[in-house]
Amino acid sequence: MTLSHDVYALPTFAALDSYAVLTGRRRGTSIQLDETYFTGQLWALRNLDTDSDFEHRTERLEDSRRAYDDIHVAIDELTEQALWETSQRFREQLQAIPEISYLTRNVPGRCFVVPEWMRTGNRLHYGARVYLFGDEDPPDPEAVLRENIESIVNESFGTFERYQGQLHGYPDCCIDYYQDRTPDSPSPEWRSVEPFTDRIRDAALGQGPAMSIDDVVSTFLDREDGYAFFAREFFPESGCETAMAKGRSIYEELSSALPESLVRDYFRLNFGTNYLVARAVHSGRDRRPSPGELGREHLLWYAPPREALAVPRYT
């Protein structure tokens, strides 16, 4: 199987995630719909050295970002029914965003958007997530939403986190590991990336296209446990054989269709992203990495695969 042209509708990082799903190596994948999703792609499209015309695509992203920003969600009471009704309206608004209707129409497999609720103390937060599954046994969007709402009302967010991990095809053992948090010991995020922190050059972080991923994360897949980093924001337990084996099979599947230099960067960028997330958790902040923080390849991965594959590094 080669990369279907349909997957080319996605930015490169999501196209590779989806490829692992569509070839049956992972159950599913998702993209959090946020400012990063729009700004990363807009930046990449405007700064690519290419003859392709991205005017239409750029306009759609601009319009979509505006449409997303214009959605205001308010909820009066924290009951299952109120959350359900608000979610239905919110979901309809999300489906009307040009980028979302484009993705759900064009991406192969089962692609849908759902609202996502989170609760910290007495505060309720909301966002949106685009899921992608293969054609075999995908969950219904309503089922995902119901699990989420129940976890909010019952204050059992861990149950939803576990369900979500399973939807993403993460090994159960690593989900258990991730949920084992105590205030007295380092976070699971930090323990997961810790064995590789000697590969990171902190001074090269956050300098955008001036740096390459080579400057930020030196050699990585020389260690077998590096293969465990098969997805962004999946935190494998250090030394987990199941995660390594799964990552290995994803590496091989991707390498059979794509240049190995691209697949190696995929694992490095996954790890680099996890490192930034782990560092933010470690210092008590909640911040997602911004596009380009890990160097120019990190930005390039927001471009369509066709453009990424045209750069000398990946040819």
Ligand SMILES: [Zn+2]
């Ligand atoms: Zn594991």
